[in-house]
Amino acid sequence: MSEDTSFLFSGLHFDRKKFAKDFSRFKEKENSDDLIENLSLVEVEKEEEKKVSTKKRKRNAAVSETVEGFTVFKNSKSASVENEQAKKESSQEKKKLNRQLEQDAIFRKKYNIHVSGNNVPCPLQNFTELSSRYGCRSKLLRNLAELGFKEPTPIQRQAIPVLLSGRDCFACAPTGSGKTLAFVCPMLMKLKHPSRDGIRAVILCPTRELACQSIRECKKMAKGYKFRIKLMTKELVRQNDLSNFFCDVLISTPLRLRLAVRKKKMDLSRVEYLVLDESDKLFELESLMIKQIDSIVKACTNPSIILSLFSATLPDYVEEIARTKMHDAVRVIIGRKNTATETVKQKLIFTGSEEGKLIALRQSFAESLNPPVLIFLQSKERAKELYAELSVANIRVDVIHSDLSQMQRENAVDDFRAGKTWVLIATDVIARGMDFKGVNCVINYDFPDSAAAYIHRIGRSGRAGRRGEAITFYTEQDIPFLRNIANAMAASGCEVPSWALTLPKLRWKEHRPRRDSISTNQENYGETSQR
Numbered sequence: 152m153s154e155d156t157s158f159l160f161s162g163l164h165f166d167r168k169k170f171a172k173d174f175s176r177f178k179e180k181e182n183s184d185d186l187i188e189n190l191s192l193v194e195v196e197k198e199e200e201k202k203v204s205t206k207k208r209k210r211n212a213a214v215s216e217t218v219e220g221f222t223v224f225k226n227s228k229s230a231s232v233e234n235e236q237a238k239k240e241s242s243q244e245k246k247k248l249n250r251q252l253e254q255d256a257i258f259r260k261k262y263n264i265h266v267s268g269n270n271v272p273c274p275l276q277n278f279t280e281l282s283s284r285y286g287c288r289s290k291l292l293r294n295l296a297e298l299g300f301k302e303p304t305p306i307q308r309q310a311i312p313v314l315l316s317g318r319d320c321f322a323c324a325p326t327g328s329g330k331t332l333a334f335v336c337p338m339l340m341k342l343k344h345p346s347r348d349g350i351r352a353v354i355l356c357p358t359r360e361l362a363c364q365s366i367r368e369c370k371k372m373a374k375g376y377k378f379r380i381k382l383m384t385k386e387l388v389r390q391n392d393l394s395n396f397f398c399d400v401l402i403s404t405p406l407r408l409r410l411a412v413r414k415k416k417m418d419l420s421r422v423e424y425l426v427l428d429e430s431d432k433l434f435e436l437e438s439l440m441i442k443q444i445d446s447i448v449k450a451c452t453n454p455s456i457i458l459s460l461f462s463a464t465l466p467d468y469v470e471e472i473a474r475t476k477m478h479d480a481v482r483v484i485i486g487r488k489n490t491a492t493e494t495v496k497q498k499l500i501f502t503g504s505e506e507g508k509l510i511a512l513r514q515s516f517a518e519s520l521n522p523p524v525l526i527f528l529q530s531k532e533r534a535k536e537l538y539a540e541l542s543v544a545n546i547r548v549d550v551i552h553s554d555l556s557q558m559q560r561e562n563a564v565d566d567f568r569a570g571k572t573w574v575l576i577a578t579d580v581i582a583r584g585m586d587f588k589g590v591n592c593v594i595n596y597d598f599p600d601s602a603a604a605y606i607h608r609i610g611r612s613g614r615a616g617r618r619g620e621a622i623t624f625y626t627e628q629d630i631p632f633l634r635n636i637a638n639a640m641a642a643s644g645c646e647v648p649s650w651a652l653t654l655p656k657l658r659w660k661e662h663r664p665r666r667d668s669i670s671t672n673q674e675n676y677g678e679t680s681q682r
């Protein structure tokens with residue numbers, strides 16, 4: 152090489168012995184004959200260095216040693232040893248990851264957990280993992296133990312890690328399978344401690360009854376914490392200015408929260424955690440709720456908000472709408488989507504006419520009235536009529552519908568929970584989410600208006616692994632709509648008359664036909680049907 156290359160090493164002291172080979176390459180050449188050889192050597196060297204440096208760039212940090220302020224890359228020999236080491240490490244990493252993925256797949260199969268999405272977190276093996284993996288405080292674990300929750304349910308095993316890792320989540324799991332805890336537990340862990348910094352978490356429920364129940368469940372799980380957990384009540388909405396209102400958790404129906412945001416300047420910009428419970432009900436097309444949900448989600452402007460949807464039925468259109476509001480969401484389905492729980496024995500009874508229903512009801516009560524029993528009808532008028540009929544019999548019966556005051560509705564639910572009421576006659580106002588321990592039987596006195604309504608109604612029974620029963624009366628006018636219910640029954644492992652599965656499948660929106668009146672004793676009707 153003709154030019155002087157000593158500047159390359161000026162200011163550095165090299166151990167000539169150690170680097171003799173390298174020095175030999177850069178030494179002055181006597182004649183040009185070797186120039187070509189020398190150039191080619193230099194090119195080879197450069198090529199080698201180029202390969203080494205690109206490989207190194209691919210690694211997290213090039214291994215180097217500093218000599219007097221200069222970083223000197225190791226020579227190619229130690230670099231290739233390094234590469235070998237790095238390759239071995241990364242293949243070990245890869246093997247470990249694959250082993251973990253395999254274990255997760257086996258575990259999810261065991262609990263019928265189906266997931267989709269990027270990098271889905273490992274499911275929980277047990278509740279103690281909440282503290283070992285996520286640093287959960289002992290207080291929360293103690294509360295779970297006090298509530299008698301020994302093992303996480305399948306939906307909790309998967310939805311909790313997803314939400315704790317800050318991912319948006321769609322969760323569809325059977326009725327009575329613990330979805331409430333699946334979103335409350337990670338919410339409390341994410342909130343960590345009380346704060347006066349605005350409204351931090353919001354849970355939206357389709358009915359006031361469910362909102363009241365959710366706040367009760369929340370407070371049980373937050374025992375010992377000082378979280379401000381508030382219900383959006385009529386009184387709260389009546390306050391003039393809510394712009395400075397703050398709490399850790401706010402539970403509301405969409406209508407009330409939208410009112411508070413639009414009319415009373417309630418600020419949702421710091422909400423970090425938003426849960427849409429019974430989400431398919433909230434997103435029901437042509438319902439006012441879907442517009443209310445839209446304005447609430449828009450008001451939650453926190454870019455790092457965690458949005459989750461929970462329900463036992465999650466139609467595809469709900470996912471499509473929600474995906475426009477979610478980012479990189481994880482989908483968690485337990486069992487088969489939109490199917491009834493397998494813990495409820497289901498029966499269809501043909502009663503011919505409306506009159507036949509009352510006879511069939513009296514007969515089933517005479518044979519085996521096994522309270523508590525829930526009876527669903529398609530309207531409040533019909534609920535009142537049946538209440539009039541049954542309240543004369545010596546059965547402790549009550550009724551709940553939207554014509555009652557808030558207090559009357561709460562009393563009806565509390566009395567039924569407490570066992571004071573044996574038979575509760577209801578409209579669909581309590582068909583979803585309501586958790587009554589040990590309802591032995593649900594009677595669909597009027598045919599449900601959709602397969603989803605059927606799944607949610609009968610899901611008031613057979614909860615938390617308990618067994619239950621569901622009886623569905625149907626008349627001539629219900630037969631065209633029978634196929635969907637028969638499918639839901641068959642999908643949850645129930646015996647269904649084969650002819651029912653051959654009926655034409657109808658894409659029905661709502662089935663609430665006009666029906667003959669129930670009341671047979673007109674003179675009693677006026678006295679006892681004040682409810």
Ligand SMILES: Nc1ncnc2c1ncn2[C@@H]1O[C@H](COP(=O)(O)OP(=O)(O)OP(=O)(O)O)[C@@H](O)[C@H]1O
Nearest residue numbers: 300302303304326327328329330331463584586615
């Ligand atoms: N890990 C658990 N172990 C035992 N019981 C549990 C567990 N988690 C929840 N439960 C109980 O299971 C019952 C049903 O829970 P929850 O109401 O959350 O069900 P859900 O899936 O929300 O039902 P729905 O779809 O009807 O709303 C409740 O009584 C609750 O206390």
